[in-house]
Amino acid sequence: MVLWVFGYGSLIWKAGFNYDERLPGFIKGFRRVFYQGSTDHRGTPEYPGRTVTLEPADDEICCGVAYKVSNKEDIETAITYLEVREKQYDQKVSVDFYTESTDSTPTLTGVLVYIGSSDKKLNENYLGPAPLNEIAQQIVRAEGPSGPNRDYLFQLEKALLELGCEDAHVMDLAREVRHVLSQESNGF
Numbered sequence: 001m002v003l004w005v006f007g008y009g010s011l012i013w014k015a016g017f018n019y020d021e022r023l024p025g026f027i028k029g030f031r032r033v034f035y036q037g038s039t040d041h042r043g044t045p046e047y048p049g050r051t052v053t054l055e056p057a058d059d060e061i062c063c064g065v066a067y068k069v070s071n072k073e074d075i076e077t078a079i080t081y082l083e084v085r086e087k088q089y090d091q092k093v094s095v096d097f098y099t100e101s102t103d104s105t106p107t108l109t110g111v112l113v114y115i116g117s118s119d120k121k122l123n124e125n126y127l128g129p130a131p132l133n134e135i136a137q138q139i140v141r142a143e144g145p146s147g148p149n150r151d152y153l154f155q156l157e158k159a160l161l162e163l164g165c166e167d168a169h170v171m172d173l174a175r176e177v178r179h180v181l182s183q184e185s186n187g188f
Contacts, residue, residue, distance in 0.1 A: 008064035017078035021068040036116035037125035049142035049149035053116035063165035136176035
C-alpha cells in the first residue's frame with residue numbers, strides 16, 4: 001500500500017511526516033483561496049487567521065507537491081498526524097495529480113487532499129471571500145500557536161515561487177499585506 005498526499009498550503013514547505021518522495025506538480029479543476037479560517041494554527045477563536053483551501057474552478061489548476069509514503073508505519077503515522085493538523089478541514093478528497101502541463105493523463109490518481117468546504121454547517125471555520133484589503137488586514141493582525149498569519153502567507157508565496165508557480169491570488173494578497181505593513185510602519 002502507498003499513500004500519496006497533495007499539499008497546496010503549508011504542507012508544501014513543512015510536511016511534518018516521513019515520506020519517500022516529494023513530487024512537484026498540480027491538480028486540475030481547483031483554485032487555491034484564502035477563505036479558510038484558522039483558529040488553531042495561525043489565529044485564535046477570537047481572531048481567526050486565514051489559510052488556504054481549495055474551491056472548484058473549471059479550467060484552473062492548483063500547484064503544489066505530492067508526497068509518497070510507502071512504509072506501513074509511516075502511513076499510519078502520517079494519517080494520524082494529518083488528521084490532527086488538518087482537523088479544521090471537513091473534506092478528504094481523492095484527486096488526480098499531474099507533473100507536466102501538456103499531460104492529458106494524470107501522473108498519479110487517488111491522491112489524498114484535505115479541503116475546507118464552503119458549507120458553514122460542516123465547516124464552521126469557513127470565512128469565505130472578502131475584498132483583498134479586508135483579507136490582508138485580517139492576515140496582518142492574526143497570530144496563533146504556529147506564529148503570525150502573515151508568515152504563513154509569505155512562506156506560501158516563497159514556496160510557490162520556488163516551484164515555479166505564480167499563483168495570482170497568493171501574489172496579490174502578499175503584495176497587499178506588504179502594503180498594509182508598510183503603511184503601519186509609516187504611521188498611517
